Amino acid sequence: CKIRHYSFTVVLKNTTRLCATKPIVTVNGKFPGPTLYAREDDNVLVRVTNHVQYNVTIHWHGVRQFRTGWSDGPAYITQCPIQPGQNFLYNFTLTGQRGTLLWHAHISWLRSTMHGAIVILPKKSVPYPFPKPDKEKVIILGEWWKADTEAVVNQAMQTGLPPNISDAHTINGHAGPVPNCSSEGAYTLHVQNGRTYLLRVVNAAVNDELFFKIAGHNLTVVEVDAAYTKPFKTDTLFLGPGQTTTALLTADQGIGKYLIAISPFMDTIVAVDNLTGMGFLRYNHTLAFTPTTLTSIPPVNATAVTSVFSEALRSLNSKEYPANVPLTVDHSLFFTIGVGINPCATCFNGSRGVAAINNVSFVMPTTALLQAHYYSIKGVFTDDFPGQPLIPFNYTGTPPSNLQTMNGTRVYRLAYNSTVQLVIQGNSIIAPESHPTHLHGFNFFVIGRGVGNFDPNKDPLKFNLVDPVERNTISVPTAGWTAIRFRADNPGVWFFHCHLEVHTTWGLKMAFLVDNGKGPNESILPPPIDLPQC
Numbered sequence: 001c002k003i004r005h006y007s008f009t010v011v012l013k014n015t016t017r018l019c020a021t022k023p024i025v026t027v028n029g030k031f032p033g034p035t036l037y038a039r040e041d042d043n044v045l046v047r048v049t050n051h052v053q054y055n056v057t058i059h060w061h062g063v064r065q066f067r068t069g070w071s072d073g074p075a076y077i078t079q080c081p082i083q084p085g086q087n088f089l090y091n092f093t094l095t096g097q098r099g100t101l102l103w104h105a106h107i108s109w110l111r112s113t114m115h116g117a118i119v120i121l122p123k124k125s126v127p128y129p130f131p132k133p134d135k136e137k138v139i140i141l142g143e144w145w146k147a148d149t150e151a152v153v154n155q156a157m158q159t160g161l162p163p164n165i166s167d168a169h170t171i172n173g174h175a176g177p178v179p180n181c182s183s184e185g186a187y188t189l190h191v192q193n194g195r196t197y198l199l200r201v202v203n204a205a206v207n208d209e210l211f212f213k214i215a216g217h218n219l220t221v222v223e224v225d226a227a228y229t230k231p232f233k234t235d236t237l238f239l240g241p242g243q244t245t246t247a248l249l250t251a252d253q254g255i256g257k258y259l260i261a262i263s264p265f266m267d268t269i270v271a272v273d274n275l276t277g278m279g280f281l282r283y284n285h286t287l288a289f290t291p292t293t294l295t296s297i298p299p300v301n302a303t304a305v306t307s308v309f310s311e312a313l314r315s316l317n318s319k320e321y322p323a324n325v326p327l328t329v330d331h332s333l334f335f336t337i338g339v340g341i342n343p344c345a346t347c348f349n350g351s352r353g354v355a356a357i358n359n360v361s362f363v364m365p366t367t368a369l370l371q372a373h374y375y376s377i378k379g380v381f382t383d384d385f386p387g388q389p390l391i392p393f394n395y396t397g398t399p400p401s402n403l404q405t406m407n408g409t410r411v412y413r414l415a416y417n418s419t420v421q422l423v424i425q426g427n428s429i430i431a432p433e434s435h436p437t438h439l440h441g442f443n444f445f446v447i448g449r450g451v452g453n454f455d456p457n458k459d460p461l462k463f464n465l466v467d468p469v470e471r472n473t474i475s476v477p478t479a480g481w482t483a484i485r486f487r488a489d490n491p492g493v494w495f496f497h498c499h500l501e502v503h504t505t506w507g508l509k510m511a512f513l514v515d516n517g518k519g520p521n522e523s524i525l526p527p528p529i530d531l532p533q534c
């Protein structure tokens with residue numbers, strides 16, 4: 001395996017979208033940022049140099065960071081931010097991982113403009129477990145605000161109200177076609193008849209789960225979150241922010257121009273963001289005036305489409321790629337997640353949105369948790385995060401129900417190599433909502449999902465322990481639950497949070513602390529010498 005060197009320079013760049021120009025925080029002046037290419041087992045070194053006035057960090061979303069938690073990136077969880085004028089060398093190995101992932105800033109809302117794809121090819125001489133495509137394409141879905149996103153989040157925090165929704169959805173940075181703004185074209189996927197394409201689709205949006213659809217073409221999903229799946233055919237992909245889906249497309253329509261639509265999913269909430277992002281698939285030799293073949297876009301509340309897609313995903317579970325689902329459980333956890341309100345004297349209407357897990361709304365520390373853990377610095381966190389709700393209630397009943405939240409910087413401690421079953425229950429305090437939840441440091445198996453309150457007597461009987469899909473981010477259905485399992489074989493401190501940035505901001509986050517094991521390879525490596533200080 002190789003060492004891959006990358007240089008990420010964080011700079012402001014004047015960027016024009018929706019007919020207006022504003023400076024945005026970018027990596028190397030690009031939106032979206034550069035794609036990081038590597039092969040399985042490669043060692044990746046990324047020098048991040050900060051030339052903007054904001055503190056920055058970068059997270060390699062889905063990279064397991066085995067024993068290298070220092071390079072994981074969430075600000076104040078595994079590292080202090082890289083301050084203006086400073087730099088830091090992220091150093092990690094892609095042990096046993098191949099597929100599509102993403103990198104993004106992991107501080108405030110900077111990931112709205114600082115993100116890009118990670119493409120991990122299999123080791124040389126190892127083929128894909130599906131027919132070799134003629135070409136590969138990275139497709140990054142994002143959001144664009146006319147306002148500065150740091151101003152959007154500050155305004156939301158000051159008023160205690162939900163932040164303004166974005167003004168457009170983007171495909172590889174294109175917000176177009178923008179009427180009356182001829183300089184901005186739409187993203188176009190150029191194809192040749194008869195060829196197959198591997199589309200590596202990344203949802204890098206800030207606050208939206210998205211549908212992805214191409215008119216007149218089916219897609220065959222072969223991998224999600226850098227884990228191979230049993231191939232399945234669908235006309236619609238569903239991705240929460242932070243998720244990736246790799247799918248084969250056969251260009252078999254001869255000629256023509258076809259709409260690519262990305263549209264948000266939100267099945268209960270009032271502030272509906274229903275802008276559709278548009279691009280085109282275009283056959284070579286198709287005349288410029290060819291009309292576009294349209295597609296029916298799933299409605300914003302197409303819950304059934306999300307269920308069908310989620311339930312169709314299965315691990316490949318072949319001889320080469322077995323699904324090693326933990327069959328016994330050492331820690332059986334139950335987390336209720338959702339949004340509530342807290343009193344707030346300085347807020348516009350006396351209260352503010354707050355989000356919590358088991359009624360604990362996470363407060364960011366000012367020293368990174370991993371440093372506090374490694375150097376045994378007292379007073380930064382407590383390890384009493386509740387593994388069960390403190391006050392059980394009817395989680396999916398009529399809101400409001402159990403509004404009480406408490407603040408805390410609490411972690412849940414896991415013994416090295418212990419097995420964890422976590423049932424994540426969406427609650428309906430205020431209103432139920434779908435939550436794409438992400439675990440750092442691990443892949444997990446999604447062994448079950450359902451609507452309503454989880455039934456500990458009946459639901460486990462239906463768990464799939466044979467070929468459940470393996471992922472790093474999972475959408476917990478609206479007023480429903482998802483059950484996952486993983487093995488805590490990665491020592492360190494690992495963030496767990498809703499990947500809708502607004503919910504993370506409001507406190508829907510916590511961390512797992514995995515103790516070192518006893519063997520020589522069972523402890524976290526020492527911190528890099530250039531680790532930023534707070």
Ligand code: C2O
Pocket residue numbers: 059061074104106242438440495497499
């Ligand atoms: Cu992609 Cu903690 O995030």
